[in-house]
Amino acid sequence: MLSIFFYLLIPAVLSQSMERAMMGANYINFKAAELVGSIQGTLILEERDDGLNIEDRLTGVPFGKHGIHVHENGSTGNECLDAGGHYNPTNVSHGGPNDAERHIGDWGNFDVAGDPHLYTFTDHVAKLTGPYGIVGRSIVIHADEDDLGRGNNPDSKINGNSGPRLACGVIVSV
């Protein structure tokens, strides 16, 4: 499983970075999360001038909305519970990706209506490196919709009440 993953991922990443370098694009870095759990696939994270670009290719995600966040710890054991809570170094409330108050990796929801799920978005808060860098932490995809901190549930302001963890991966350098 692992060897297949790396065999597939590394050539894709290298060819994309080489392509961008050849085009004179502002290539800085690639990081990827390897997902463990019921979902398979990759997320490729790239820091660009306009923010952190996040590109996913996932299979096996149930249709519907699923919260996706950066969690504190770079561990995926115990069915992703070892990843801990949302990465929250400044002790603020959970929010949506466009909110002024939010956690560093509050990326909202993946709205899944096809398999594979292919989606690209840019985040202007999370960074790969630096004081609140997310490399070495993890990404978790949840079973339920993230209410973006606007629900009535006590968990809403903590984690968006997005339910059990379907998949997770550590953010690593490739």
Ligand SMILES: *[C@@H]1O[C@H](CO)[C@@H](O)[C@H](O)[C@H]1NC(C)=O
């Ligand atoms: C995550 O890391 C923090 C800080 O090291 C630690 O206090 C916490 O227990 C960890 N959480 C889990 C679930 O391991």
Ligand SMILES: *[C@@H]1O[C@H](CO)[C@@H](O)[C@H](O)[C@H]1NC(C)=O
């Ligand atoms: C974080 O914020 C909450 C709510 O504002 C507060 O109750 C808690 O004591 C804070 N924790 C730390 C470690 O500052």
Ligand SMILES: [Cu+2]
């Ligand atoms: Cu989460």
Ligand SMILES: [Zn+2]
């Ligand atoms: Zn959060």
